Amino acid sequence: MARLKGGAVIAVVVVFAVGGCKDSQDKGSSGAQGAGGGGAALAAADALTVKGRAPKTGYSREKFGSAWADTDSNSCDTRDDILKRDLKDVKFTDGDCKVSSGVLRPDPYSGKEITYTRGRSLVDIDHLVALSDAWQKGAKYWDASKRIALANDPLNLLAVDASANRGKGDGDTATWLPPDKAYRCTYVAAQVAVKKKYGLWVTAAEKAAMKKVLADCPGQKLPAGGNPTKAPSRFKAH
DSSP states (O other), X not given: OEEOTTSOEEOBSOOOOOSSSOOOOOOSSOBOOOSOOSSHHHHHHHHSOBOOOOOOTTOOGGGGOSTTOOTTOSSSXXXXXXXXXXXXXXXXXXXXXXXXXEEESSOTTTOOOEEEETTSSSEEEEESSOHHHHHHXXXXXXXXXXXXXXXXXXXXXXXXXXXXXXXXXXXXXXXXXXXXXXXXXXXXXXXXXXHHHHTOOBOHHHHHHHHHHHTTOTTOOOOOOOSOSSOOTTXXXX
């Protein structure tokens, strides 16, 4: 966990990957360890409910509230919280909230070093489980509070190379994996953790793809932590 200014606490998305996977990067705060090793991520993936993908009808970003809402009430928006957590050599504009620059060293998706400068589009904050994917696998039936929580949960967010993220789109594990193969165990374990935490289902192809990746790292732990699954009542979604 990492304690931000104002006393708020967020959890790091990634954990140490073992059994053939690359160690997670030092993100400036310690990783939230899964409960036990010995295949925790693989076991959790195997336990996810399997259903078909529901229609995307009715989906919009606004169904998940305003972008980067300060749901943890630390006076910084969620995007800046994740930039502070994931970048190195961070510099700020006006205080210690608005991130003006930093470095992804390395970018988890490509393995490259990427410099972030505010206003340029080289770094995105990725929803590990894309919001439209979540919508089609259970989120359309939730109340707004739970959808807002998912959209701003540090467990589901990661600073990454913008081009890789846009190539992912709203893909799930069956349709997209990070180009850096050494990061795939950590990535898939994080998706499993989010789907387990929020009760999202997976398609049969998605579960098969998750298990295939995690079978190559049988000791992979499951990330934990993040924010509550209900956002404060002051936040609304359309």
